[in-house]
Amino acid sequence: MARETFITPWVRAHKRKISFSTDVDSEYTSHEQRNALWSNSRRTWTLSFEKTSEDYTAVEAFFIARRGKWQAFNWVYSSTDKYGRPTGGDDKTYLVRFDTDDLDSTVSSMGYNTFDLPIVEVVTDE
Numbered sequence: 001m002a003r004e005t006f007i008t009p010w011v012r013a014h015k016r017k018i019s020f021s022t023d024v025d026s027e028y029t030s031h032e033q034r035n036a037l038w039s040n041s042r043r044t045w046t047l048s049f050e051k052t053s054e055d056y057t058a059v060e061a062f063f064i065a066r067r068g069k070w071q072a073f074n075w076v077y078s079s080t081d082k083y084g085r086p087t088g089g090d091d092k093t094y095l096v097r098f099d100t101d102d103l104d105s106t107v108s109s110m111g112y113n114t115f116d117l118p119i120v121e122v123v124t125d126e
Contacts, residue, residue, distance in 0.1 A: 004065070005074040006075045015046035019043075021036070021038045023037055036096045040123055042120065043121040052111065053112075060103060067102055068100065070101075073095075097119065098124055100117070
């Protein structure tokens, strides 16, 4: 199944995180036992946007089509922004989903919408 790609440029990915999940158990013995619950890391980003009402409508339509965090999509973590400035990205394509069911924005007096969208990497066996 071909997945949609989220191509809307963001202002910045102002948060990024790499996570692992480890279970630490010392309840039944006095020795601590550690178990890795995930075999791979999981990445998350929070993307910041400043969009005109027309651009916001495109992001909104993409968000609604995915039903918030229900459906995964492709996202390229671009190494440069639309002006050629470095973003810290790696130019890799990630399978992600929105990490929220709410699209919350602030509309300025100039008609621009500012908002943040958290996304999380989807780990599959594909």
